[in-house]
Amino acid sequence: MTPILEVRDLRVYFKTIYGDAKSVDGVSFDVYEREIFGIAGESGCGKSTLVEAALRLIKPPGYVPTGEIRFRGRDLLSMKPRELQKLRWKEVAYIPQGSMNALNPVLKVSEQLTDGILAHSDASKKEARSAALAGLHSVGMPPEVAEMYPHELSGGMSQRVAISMSTSMKPSLILADEPITALDVIMQRLNLQTIADLRDEHGITIMMVAHDMACHAEICDRICVMYGGRMMEIAETTLLFSDPLHPYTHGLLKAVPSIKRRESESIEGIAPSPLNWPSGCRFHPRCPRRMEVCVDTVPPMREVRPGRFVACHLFDTEAAEGADTVGTADAGESTDAAEKSA
Ligand code: SF4
Secondary structure, X not given: OOEEEEEEEEEEEEEEOOEEEEEEEEEEEEEEOOOEEEEEOOXXXXXXXXXXXXXXXXXXXXXXXXXXXXXXXXXXOOOOHHHHHHHEOOOEEEXXXXXXXXXXOOOOHHHHHHHHHHHOOOOOHHHHHHHHHHHHHXXXXXXXXXXXXXXXXXXXXXXXXXXXXXXXXXXXXXXXXXXXXXXXXXXXXXXXXXXXXXXXXXXXXXXXXXXXXXXXXXHOOEEEEEEXXXXXEEEEHHHHHHOOOOHHHHHHHHOOOOOOOOOOOOOOOOOOOOXXXXXXXXXXXXXOOOEHHHHHOOOOOEEEEOOXXXXXXXXXXXXXXXXXXXXXXXXXXXXXXHHHHO
């Protein structure tokens, strides 16, 4: 599989009067051509910042102290502004969080789409308008929507217009940040299907950030789980749901309400601050399986099975064998988890 996006040791910090808030703190992963790659995690874990960094949208006091983000081999972080400008929209498009609010209230849908295409291409006005209408059609919008103003659209329709705007230049990669937030479940499903169709029918690779695990389950091929500005686990979606390895992933999945369990369980404790991440494993203050080694030693991300990456000492055989569990779960659970990785 060929990666379309390669992220290496990316860090995104924000200067504050209390010191640097380390929102993204050393993440590395690949997104492959034509896949839908999900980034999951609680609010504040750094997932939206990661997407903004990939498009060089981080503004002061934010900065990127280290890292590479290569799109088809070209490093986006060191690219000249003019080159980056050409690449945005045409090759890499962005669906921002709450993008329905980004529509101009005084312009008809067709005018906004046409203007966007004219600004990023050499198309004539006629060609741009016809591409705009084709774009609306491709996201399942009826032709009459073109002549509507944003206030005449529902939230779900506005979101699909925003998706259509992002895809109007036929990009190779779309970065979508919480694309179905604030929609009812029917519109969520329709819009997720629209995003899946972009990959299935147009071959567009999607990297999608969402806090809702059900949303990832619906369309993602692989999911990466983030916590405390770092990657905790990366796995194929079916494996992540059927056999989660990282204790934080376990917690996230238990928090999803299910008809079988009737009740969801929340993860104990509160998410830490990026101004003061915990030492060692950042999840250790909340982890029911923590061991002494977890308190001061950072667990490296390991490929414990082909394509299965986990950052947890339970999967470091020496650490798991030699250490005592100090969390609330019994040691047997930890051993079981370590054995699974073998
Ligand atoms: Fe972190 Fe240790 Fe828990 Fe693994 S067992 S998640 S390393 S605290």
